[in-house]
Amino acid sequence: MGPNDRAQNRKDDKRAKQQENRKLRDRGGHDGQVADWAAADGGLLTAFIAAVAVDGGAARFGYTRDGGAYAIGIYGDGDPYTVYVSPKEDINEWLRDSTEDFKR
Numbered sequence: 001m002g003p004n005d006r007a008q009n010r011k012d013d014k015r016a017k018q019q020e021n022r023k024l025r026d027r028g029g030h031d032g033q034v035a036d037w038a039a040a041d042g043g044l045l046t047a048f049i050a051a052v053a054v055d056g057g058a059a060r061f062g063y064t065r066d067g068g069a070y071a072i073g074i075y076g077d078g079d080p081y082t083v084y085v086s087p088k089e090d091i092n093e094w095l096r097d098s099t100e101d102f103k104r
Contacts, residue, residue, distance in 0.1 A: 035085070059074060
């Protein structure tokens, strides 16, 4: 077993551990509501990305570590920051309102 094999095995082990942790994570949020990007309107997502990117910004989309809320990272609007949106909130309404905010 050479150094490349050991490095690949470490990567494989790390990836397997991440997948295991993902399965163990409580993705239920509070009150059984789940943040799910599949519920977001594609047109609103595209409009939001365009509004952020028009001046050289970028957006990152994910979930909080426990999977209970949406996590939207914003880059290029001053210091980078992350906005957390509860699954109790309407993600499409948040996208619509935030897109308008960036257009101003």
